Each structure stands twice: as structure tokens, then as C-alpha cells.
Amino acid sequence: MHDMGGLPAGPVEKDEHDPSLAERRVDALMSLLMSPAVAAFNVDEMRRTIESLPREVYERHDYYERWLLTIESLLVEKGLLTRAEIEARIAALEADGHD
Amino acid sequence: MTERRFADGTLVRVRDLPVKGHMRTPSYVRGRQGRIESCQGGFPNPEERAYGSDGLPPRPLYHVRFQQRDLWPGYAGPAADSLSLDLFEHWLEPAHGA
Amino acid sequence: MAHDHEHPHPARSDHGSHAWERREAAIRSLLIEKGLLTADAIRAKIEEWEQKTPALGARIVARAWSDPAFEARLLSDANAAAAELGIEARGVKIVALKNTPRLHHLVVCTLCSCYPRALLGLPPAWYKAPAYRSRAVSEPRAVLAEFGTRLPPEIEVKVVDSTADCRYLVLPLRPAGTEGWSEERLAAIVGRDSMIGVAQAQAARA
Numbered sequence: 419m420h421d422m423g424g425l426p427a428g429p430v431e432k433d434e435h436d437p438s439l440a441e442r443r444v445d446a447l448m449s450l451l452m453s454p455a456v457a458a459f460n461v462d463e464m465r466r467t468i469e470s471l472p473r474e475v476y477e478r479h480d481y482y483e484r485w486l487l488t489i490e491s492l493l494v495e496k497g498l499l500t501r502a503e504i505e506a507r508i509a510a511l512e513a514d515g516h517d
Numbered sequence: 518m519t520e521r522r523f524a525d526g527t528l529v530r531v532r533d534l535p536v537k538g539h540m541r542t543p544s545y546v547r548g549r550q551g552r553i554e555s556c557q558g559g560f561p562n563p564e565e566r567a568y569g570s571d572g573l574p575p576r577p578l579y580h581v582r583f584q585q586r587d588l589w590p591g592y593a594g595p596a597a598d599s600l601s602l603d604l605f606e607h608w609l610e611p612a613h614g615a
Numbered sequence: 616m617a618h619d620h621e622h623p624h625p626a627r628s629d630h631g632s633h634a635w636e637r638r639e640a641a642i643r644s645l646l647i648e649k650g651l652l653t654a655d656a657i658r659a660k661i662e663e664w665e666q667k668t669p670a671l672g673a674r675i676v677a678r679a680w681s682d683p684a685f686e687a688r689l690l691s692d693a694n695a696a697a698a699e700l701g702i703e704a705r706g707v708k709i710v711a712l713k714n715t716p717r718l719h720h721l722v723v724c725t726l727c728s729c730y731p732r733a734l735l736g737l738p739p740a741w742y743k744a745p746a747y748r749s750r751a752v753s754e755p756r757a758v759l760a761e762f763g764t765r766l767p768p769e770i771e772v773k774v775v776d777s778t779a780d781c782r783y784l785v786l787p788l789r790p791a792g793t794e795g796w797s798e799e800r801l802a803a804i805v806g807r808d809s810m811i812g813v814a815q816a817q818a819a820r821a
Contacts, residue, residue, distance in 0.1 A: 423725030423776065424545040424589065427749040430761050433740035440636045445737070446660035447643060450652055458651065465727055466539035466567035481728075481743055483635050490642060499645055507641035541778045543725055545752065557708065557781055578779050585755075585774075594756050597771040603779035 419476065420469045441482040448485055451493075459492045467491050518559020518575040522606055527553045529581065530612040531604065539567035542608045550612045551583040557603060577606040667736040669807035671702050672784055675734065676810065677802035679711075680789045686713075693784065697734060704733035708781045712773075712812075714788045719770050721759065721812035722785060723751035724777040731782040735807055742811065752776060762813040785812040792818040 437445065451458040467488045479487065493499040523529060533547045534540075541563055559575030566572035585598040592598070646652045675697055679686040689696035693709040709731055712720040724730065725748045730738035741747050751758050755772050759765065766772060775783050787809040793801060808814035 420726055421544050422745055422749045423543045423723075424753040425745075425749040427746040430741050430746045430750070430758060431744065432762075433744065435740060437737060440639055442661050442664065443639055443643065443657065445664060446657050447639075447646075447652075449660050449664070450656055456651060460566055462539060462563040462566035462572075463569070465563075468727070469539060481740070486635065486639055486642070490638070493642070493646075498649070498651065499642070503645060504638075504641055507645055508637050511637050511641055541726060543776065543778065545725075557710075557779070560780055563779070578781075580781075582773075589753050593754065594772060595768040598755070598773070599771060600752060600774040600776065602776040603781055605779070 419473060437482070444482045444486050444489070447489055451489065458496060458498060463492060464488055467495075518577055519606075521556050521577040521579075523553045523556075523577075523579060523609060523611075525553055525555055528612040529553060529579075529609040531581075532608055532610055534608065536564060538564065540564050542604060543602070545588060546581075546583065546602065546604070549583055549588055551581045551587075551601075553609075554580045554582045554601060556580075560605075562605065562607075578603050579606065579609065581609070664732075664737065667732060667734075669735045669805075669810065670802070671697075671736075672731070672734040672807070672810045673802040673805035674700055674798070675702065675711075675784070676786055676805045676816075677798040679786055680793075680801055681798050686786070689786070702734065704731075707731075707733070709734065709784060710781050711784050711786050712775060713786045714812075714815075716788065717770055719766055719772050719788075719812065719815075720783075720785045721751060721755050721772060721774045722777065722783045723748060723774060725749070725752055726776075726778060729777040729782060731784045731810075733782075734784055735810060739807070759813060762808065764814050785810050787812075787816040790816050790818040 448464070450456055452461055452464065468484060471484060471487065475487065476484065490504060494501055528550060529552070530550050531542065531546045531548060557578040557580055560578045561572030561575055563572065580601055581604050582599055582601040584596070585594060585600055586592045586596055588600060643657065647654055675689065678700060679689050685696065689711045690713060693711045694704050697704050697709065714720055728738055728743040730742060732738070747758065752774050755774050756766065759772070777783055787805065790804070793804070804818060805816050806814060809816045
């Protein structure tokens with residue numbers, strides 16, 4: 419469904435919102451993880467992963483949220499992080515009141 | 518890179534390969550006829566890189582031009598309107614005009 | 616007349632926003648602890664991207680308008696031409712697309728959101744959204760009209776879809792009435808949208 423050239427769509431909404439700090443952080447993570455120095459994954463693996471997000475996930479999340487899901491999925495796929503430790507860290511941050 | 522197969526100006530058709538995973542050939546050009554504008558150079562194959570391979574040796578990547586009226590039934594703009602994109606050699610075959 | 620109760624639809628709820636930011640913080644902190652990244656590297660990368668704005672592309676366009684030999688080098692090897700101005704564009708091949716009185720280019724990435732970030736910074740949200748990605752290829756003139764750009768039929772509209780590792784920068788037509796302008800003055804009238812191709816450069820910026 420990423421292959422959308424020529425599909426019917428509505429008017430272009432001139433959304434000009436500047437990325438928030440959180441969004442810029444996701445962007446930076448993505449850049450660094452794909453940089454030659456880190457090389458956790460490459461851009462084609464990243465695109466492949468975004469393209470395989472289930473439709474309802476793709477539609478429920480916006481651009482940077484999808485990127486974060488993609489980063490998480492690849493880090494787990496590559497064995498660099500586990501889902502369990504990610505969820506544990508989220509729970510710890512929540513308990514600390516990190517909003 | 519491997520020696521390029523298509524010279525600038527060659528008429529080509531986009532193959533409809535049964536690739537199931539990641540690829541960068543949009544469906545709107547599949548089966549369509551266009552013309553080679555230039556060769557961008559050799560690039561590793563993203564279809565292989567997407568799954569952990571290095572995608573080497575580099576393959577020729579072409580900039581291919583299409584007339585819009587050949588891509589979209591009932592295209593509303595002038596006949597001269599065109600579209601171009603980058604396609605890998607293995608997605609192209611020689612065409613002989615329609 | 617019936618009064619419609621319209622409920623606002625925020626991009627995401629506060630609860631969703633907090634959850635998402637927490638997930639980002641969790642992943643980031645784990646990557647730092649495991650030594651894959653450092654907090655300094657992340658900060659430096661954010662700052663690096665903040666320095667990348669359309670002003671970089673505008674300088675390149677202004678130089679090309681002022682210096683035909685530079686324009687020729689730009690059209691032949693845009694990465695090298697950008698480097699002459701101290702603008703670094705590594706990792707992707709940048710190609711400059713010259714607009715003429717008979718040819719207007721429009722750039723899109725239908726498959727994702729490829730964009731010449733090294734020269735223009737982060738892409739606008741509309742460039743990454745389905746409406747533009749779907750319609751720029753099949754009805755470019757209608758999309759251009761939505762941006763207030765109307766081109767007569769004698770001008771060929773050429774859409775360029777960024778499907779591989781090449782990134783495209785439109786070299787807009789130099790407007791009439793700018794003869795003798797300094798490069799600085801020229802750069803000031805080259806907006807991001809003219810380098811994507813949804814707008815043309817105007818001698819008087821709105």
C-alpha cells in the first residue's frame with residue numbers, strides 16, 4: 419500500500435508543522451542507526467520494514483510514529499534489543515512519571 | 518558495475534516481474550513503454566539489500582521517461598507532459614514501439 | 616439549520632503522544648546504555664539537521680543563475696557543485712533538473728518520502744502524505760494548481776519520481792526583472808517550493 423502513485427486521493431493539505439523535538443529525535447536515531455559508523459540496518463531494510471507494517475498499524479500511526487515502530491522492529495530483528503527490555507524500560511519510565 | 522545493456526534513447530518496456538518482497542518499481546509503470554534518458558551509474562540491488570545481502574555487484578540504474586498519456590487513461594494534460602523515474606536494468610526489456 | 620457538533624480530531628491524543636514519546640525515550644536510553652549510540656551523537660545529529668534548510672539549495676540556485684559555467688557543472692555533477700559552495704551531500708547522488716521556458720519539473724517520491732535533505736532540510740509534511748504522493752504523478756497540473764501554480768499547455772510538465780538512490784533538486788526558471796541582482800538577493804527569492812517544483816520563483820516574494 420506504500421506503492422501509491424496514481425491512486426485517487428483528496429486535495430493536498432498544506433501541512434507545514436515543524437517537527438517537534440521528539441520527532442527530531444526519531445529522525446536523528448534513524449540517521450545514526452543507518453550511518454556507516456553504526457550500520458545497525460540499511461535504508462532498504464528500513465523501507466522493507468515500513469512496507470510490511472500491517473495496514474491498520476500503518477493507518478493508525480503518523481509518519482514519525484511509523485518510523486519509531488520500524489526502528490524498534492529492526493533493532494529486535496537484528497538482536498540488538500529485545501521487546502521485553504523495551505517494554506520494561508517503558509514501564510520504568512512510566513513509573514518514574516516521565517511524560 | 519556490469520556493462521550497461523541499454524543505450525540512451527532506447528525504447529524499453531517495464532517488465533512485470535513477480536517480485537514479492539521489497540522493490541522500487543511502482544505498479545503504475547509496469548508493462549509500460551518508455552525511453553532511456555540516461556544511465557545514473559551502477560548501484561547495489563535494493564531488493565537484495567532489504568534482506569541483509571550487500572546487493573553486489575552494482576547494477577545499471579537508468580533514468581527512464583514516459584509520456585503521461587501512455588501511463589494514465591484519460592490523462593487530462595497536454596500530450597507533451599511526461600514522467601521519469603529511476604529503474605534497474607533487470608526491470609527493463611527492449612521494446613519495439615506500439 | 617442543523618448545528619453540526621464537530622469534534623476536533625487531533626493528530627494524536629495526549630495519551631497517545633505521551634506513550635509514543637516514552638517509547639522513543641525507552642529505545643534511545645537502551646541504545647545509549649548498550650553503547651550503540653551516545654547522547655552527544657544524537658544531540659549533534661539533531662543540530663546537524665537543524666542547519667540544513669532550503670537556504671542551502673537557494674544558494675546553489677542563485678549561483679547557477681549568476682554563473683553559466685557553474686550551472687553546467689551543477690547539471691553534470693550536482694554533488695561536486697554543491698561541495699564548491701561548502702555544502703556537503705554524501706551518500707546519495709543529487710541531480711539538478713533545469714526548468715526552461717518550455718519545461719517545468721515536479722519532484723515526488725510515490726513509494727516513500729525521498730527528498731534532497733542535504734540541500735533542503737526536512738521535507739514538509741504534505742510531501743510525505745498520501746495525497747501528494749498519489750496525485751503528483753497522475754494529475755500534476757491539478758496538484759500545481761492547488762499550490763497556485765498554473766502553467767500554460769505549451770510548457771511541458773515533467774514529473775520526476777525518486778524511486779532509487781538519486782535525489783532531485785529543481786533549478787527553477789530565473790524570473791524576469793532580476794537582471795543584475797547579487798547572488799544574495801537572488802537566493803532570497805528562491806523558496807523551498809520552487810526547488811521541489813510545486814511553485815515558480817517570483818521576483819517579488821509574497
